[in-house]
Amino acid sequence: MKEKPPVIDIRDVNFRYDRENVLERINLSIPKGSFVGLVGPNGSGKSTLLKIILGLLKAKEGYVELFGVPQDKFKEWDRIGFVSQKANSFNTGFPATVFEVVMGGLVKKMGLFRRPGSKEKEAVEQAVRAVGMESFLTRNIGDLSGGQQQRVFIARAIVSNPSVLILDEPTVGVDSQNVESFYHMLTHLNQDLGMTLLLVTHDIGAITDKVTHVACLNKYLHFHGSMQQFVELDEQELSDLYGHGIRLLDHHHDH
Amino acid sequence: MIEAIFTYEFLQNAFLSGAIIGIIAPLLGAFIVVRRLSLIADALSHVTLSGIAAGLLLGQTFPVLSAVNPLYFGMVFSVGGSLLVERLRNVYKHYQELAIPIMMSGGIGLGVILISIANGFNTDLFSYLFGSVSAVSRNDLYAVIGISLIVLVTVYLLYKELFVLSFDEEYAKASGIPSKAVHLAFIILTALVIAVSMRIVGVLLVSALMTLPVAAAMRIAKGFKQTIWLSVLFGEVSVIAGLISAFYLDLAPGGTIVVTSIIILLGVIFWKKEKN
Numbered sequence: 208m209k210e211k212p213p214v215i216d217i218r219d220v221n222f223r224y225d226r227e228n229v230l231e232r233i234n235l236s237i238p239k240g241s242f243v244g245l246v247g248p249n250g251s252g253k254s255t256l257l258k259i260i261l262g263l264l265k266a267k268e269g270y271v272e273l274f275g276v277p278q279d280k281f282k283e284w285d286r287i288g289f290v291s292q293k294a295n296s297f298n299t300g301f302p303a304t305v306f307e308v309v310m311g312g313l314v315k316k317m318g319l320f321r322r323p324g325s326k327e328k329e330a331v332e333q334a335v336r337a338v339g340m341e342s343f344l345t346r347n348i349g350d351l352s353g354g355q356q357q358r359v360f361i362a363r364a365i366v367s368n369p370s371v372l373i374l375d376e377p378t379v380g381v382d383s384q385n386v387e388s389f390y391h392m393l394t395h396l397n398q399d400l401g402m403t404l405l406l407v408t409h410d411i412g413a414i415t416d417k418v419t420h421v422a423c424l425n426k427y428l429h430f431h432g433s434m435q436q437f438v439e440l441d442e443q444e445l446s447d448l449y450g451h452g453i454r455l456l457d458h459h460h461d462h
Numbered sequence: 463m464i465e466a467i468f469t470y471e472f473l474q475n476a477f478l479s480g481a482i483i484g485i486i487a488p489l490l491g492a493f494i495v496v497r498r499l500s501l502i503a504d505a506l507s508h509v510t511l512s513g514i515a516a517g518l519l520l521g522q523t524f525p526v527l528s529a530v531n532p533l534y535f536g537m538v539f540s541v542g543g544s545l546l547v548e549r550l551r552n553v554y555k556h557y558q559e560l561a562i563p564i565m566m567s568g569g570i571g572l573g574v575i576l577i578s579i580a581n582g583f584n585t586d587l588f589s590y591l592f593g594s595v596s597a598v599s600r601n602d603l604y605a606v607i608g609i610s611l612i613v614l615v616t617v618y619l620l621y622k623e624l625f626v627l628s629f630d631e632e633y634a635k636a637s638g639i640p641s642k643a644v645h646l647a648f649i650i651l652t653a654l655v656i657a658v659s660m661r662i663v664g665v666l667l668v669s670a671l672m673t674l675p676v677a678a679a680m681r682i683a684k685g686f687k688q689t690i691w692l693s694v695l696f697g698e699v700s701v702i703a704g705l706i707s708a709f710y711l712d713l714a715p716g717g718t719i720v721v722t723s724i725i726i727l728l729g730v731i732f733w734k735k736e737k738n
Contacts, residue, residue, distance in 0.1 A: 261636045262636075262638075263632075263635055263636055282638075284636075284637055284638030285637070285638075289633065289636045289637065291630075291632060291633065291636075298496075298498075300680075301496055301628075301629055301686075302496070302679075302680050302683050302684075302685060302686055302688075302689045303625075303629055303685055303686045304684060304685035304686075306685070307625065307629075307685050307686050307687070308629065310622070311622070311625065311626040311629060311630070311633070312637075314622045314623060314625075314626045314634075314637070314639060315637045315638050315639055317622070319619075319620075319623070319640075320619045320620075322621070322622070323622070345684060345685070346684075347684060347685065363633075
C-alpha cells in the first residue's frame with residue numbers, strides 16, 4: 208500500500224533577506240495526524256518558515272509540497288487553517304463581533320460573490336462552540352480578553368474544517384491560567400478530530416508533554432523527530448540544539 | 463422647502479445627489495476608517511481638484527471639450543491618483559504614510575498651476591472647493607447615480623472579502639483571498655466616490671463625509687455591519703440637514719454638512735460617556 212504523502216513537505220529550502228541567510232537547507236515533513244512542535248529562539252527563522260509554507264514568502268531555493276501538490280499549483284488553501292500571533296494581526300478597536308470574525312474563516316471556501324447562508328451560519332456556531340465561546344457570539348472582539356480572542360481566532364481557523372492547523376506562538380498574550388486549557392483544546396482537536404497541528408513556539412517546555420514530534424530550528428533544522436527520540440537526547444546535545452540550558456518539563460519560568 | 467424641491471430642478475439635483483452620496487460615502491468610509499486609510503481619501507480629493515482644474519482649462523481652451531463635464535476629468539485623475547498612491551506605498555514600504563503628503567501637495571500644486579494658467583476661472587471653482595446647492599447639474603446627478611450603482615453592487619458582491627481584508631490583511635493573504643485585486647477594486651471605488659461627492663461637499667471636505675459618520679458609529683456599534691448601517695444613517699442625516707440649512711442660510715453645503723456631522727459625533731461621544 209502506498210503511503211499517504213505528508214501534509215507538508217519541505218525540501219532543501221533556503222531563504223535570505225537581503226544578504227543575511229535566515230534559513231538554510233531546511234528539510235521538514237509533517238505527517239498526517241501528527242502534532243508537531245516547531246521550536247527555536249527568537250530570530251531563528253520560525254515565522255519565516257511558516258510564511259514560506261503559507262505562500263506569503265517565496266523560498267529562494269528549494270521545494271514545498273502541500274498534500275502532495277507542489278505549492279505553486281496548490282489551490283485548496285481552505286484545507287490549511289492558520290492562527291497568527293495575536294498581537295500583530297489586527298487592531299483591537301476593530302468593530303467586529305465574534306460571529307463576524309469567525310465567518311471570515313469561510314470566505315475563501317465560499318468563493319467570490321457568494322454570500323453566507325444558513326449552512327455557513329451553522330458552521331460558525333459549531334466552531335465557536337468547539338472553542339467554548341458560544342456565549343460571546345454577538346460581542347465585539349475588542350471587548351474580550353487576550354485568551355478569549357485567541358480562542359476566537361482558533362474558531363476562525365477551524366470553521367472551514369481544515370485538515371491541518373498552523374499556529375504561530377498562539378499563547379503570547381494569553382495569561383498563564385488559560386494557557387493550560389488552551390493546550391487542552393489543541394490536544395482535543397488533534398486526538399479526537401484528527402487534525403494535524405503545527406505549533407510554533409520559542410518556549411519548548413510548554414509543549415513537551417503535548418506534541419508527538421519536535422523540530423528545532425535555528426537557521427538550520429537541528430533536530431527533527433518524534434517526541435520519544437527527542438527526550439532521549441542528553442543534556443549536552445540539547446544545549447547544542449538550543450544554544451543554552453533548557454528544561455523540558457518545567458515551563459514555569461522564574462522571573 | 464418641499465414645494466421648492468418640486469419647483470426647481472437644481473434643488474432636485476442637489477438633494478437627490480446628496481441623498482445618494484450620504485449613503486455611499488460613509489459606506490466606503492467604514493472600510494477606509496478601519497483600514498486606517500482616512501488620509502488617503504484626503505489625498506485623492508486634492509488630486510481630483512487638479513483633474514477638475516484640467517477639465518475646466520481644457521474646456522476653456524478647446525470649446526469642443528467644454529461639453530465634457532469636468533467631473534469626468536476629476537474621476538480620471540482620482541483613479542490615476544489612487545493607483546499612484548499604491549505604487550508609492552510600495553516604494554516607501556516602511557514609511558507608507560509618505561504617499562499621502564506627496565499626493566496631496568502634488569494634487570494641489572498641479573491644480574494651482576492649471577488654475578493660474580486659466581486666470582482663475584472664477585465661476586465654478588468655489589463650488590468645487592466647498593460644494594454647492596445650486597451648481598449640481600442633471601448631468602452630475604446621472605454621474606452620481608451611475609457611480610453609486612457600481613459601488614453598491616461591488617460592495618454587495620465583495621463584502622466578505624472586503625471585511626476580511628480590512629480586519630486582518632495578513633490572514634486574508636494567508637487564506638488565499640485575492641487580496642490585491644480586492645484592494646485595487648476598493649481603492650478605485652473610493653476614488654470614484656470622492657470625485658462624484660465633490661459636487662455636494664467640495665474637495666476640501668469630501669473625506670470628512672467618509673470618516674466623521676464612521677467615527678461616530680464606531681463608538682456605539684456592535685459589530686461591523688452595525689457600524690456600516692449607523693455610519694450611513696449619520697451620513698444621511700448630515701447631508702440632508704446640511705443641504706437644508708445651506709439652502710435657507712445661503713451657505714456652502716460642504717461647511718454645513720461637515721459641521722452637522724461633527725455635532726452628531728460630539729453628541730455620540732458625550733452620550734456614550736454619560737451611559738458609562
